[in-house]
Amino acid sequence: MQIQQLYESGETGASYLPAPNYRSRKATSQVDDHRAACDQIEATKKVIDARMREGYSSEEGELLRERLRKLSSEYYDLRCHHFH
Numbered sequence: 001m002q003i004q005q006l007y008e009s010g011e012t013g014a015s016y017l018p019a020p021n022y023r024s025r026k027a028t029s030q031v032d033d034h035r036a037a038c039d040q041i042e043a044t045k046k047v048i049d050a051r052m053r054e055g056y057s058s059e060e061g062e063l064l065r066e067r068l069r070k071l072s073s074e075y076y077d078l079r080c081h082h083f084h
Contacts, residue, residue, distance in 0.1 A: 038080035045071050 048064050048071075056064060075081070 034078065038075065038078055041071050041075045041078070041080065045075075 045068060048068055052061070052064055
């Protein structure tokens with residue numbers, strides 16, 4: 001690790017912060033993308049719920065419920081509950 005090397009070499013005036021970790025930036029980006037996907041699923045579920053409260057035909061109700069089941073499964077598979 002860079003900090004240990006600086007300490008052992010006896011350099012003074014050098015920064016003791018580790019070098020930027022580009023992997024953590026990528027991981028942060030992936031978490032942000034994951035969170036955005038979860039937010040999108042949640043927003044879509046709210047739209048469907050609102051539509052279902054307005055009333056619907058039997059056929060439309062089946063389609064809405066199937067869509068909700070798929071979204072709920074995606075939400076679970078992505079482990080979105082960790083964000084909320």
